[in-house]
Amino acid sequence: MARQPAVYIMASWRNGTLYIGVTSDLMARIVQHRDGAFAGFTKRYAVNRLVWFAMADTMEAAITREKQLKVWKRSWKIELIETDNPTWRDLAEDWGFDPLPSS
Template identity: 40%
Template sequence: MSGVNFYVYIITNKNHTVLYTGFTSDLERRMFEHKTGVYKEFSFKYNCNELLYYEEFIDKEEALHRERQLKKYKREWKENLICGFNPSWRDLYDDFLLD
């Protein structure tokens, strides 16, 4: 992933009832934090720790703009986005680590 510095991502819980959209400069570290419950915030409260979708950016402002966009979208639109990227809705965390 050379040249990529920022990520916008969507995670969910085991039953896919909650979608959480986030931004980070280190997706591997941030997903580890979600999976281990380091921060007791929204994603911890709703057990969101499965990586369903991510986009890579070089420009921080572009990534933050995209995160704000995604947060405004209704769930149905986010589901369609996820289905185009990850049709089986499987946790992509291990795949991301292998890249």
């Protein structure tokens, strides 16, 4: 996958803790989340499963979408995830990432 702006949602497990982020390199960002490279929230709560993402044409568009999603109600975020990923599987596995242990 080439570098391209994206907004994404990571989860600790199904219906678990959610994190919404933006990046210009989704593959690299997944590695950082899985390696616990970010001290703080995502590392503390093991938020390392990619459950939803959307590519954007520009970084500005990705940031705008990220800001929209961050103020959504949790139920709306869950509905968004489950529309395309009803089982909350780790989408990173589609790109060759190893499966994470079950929680």
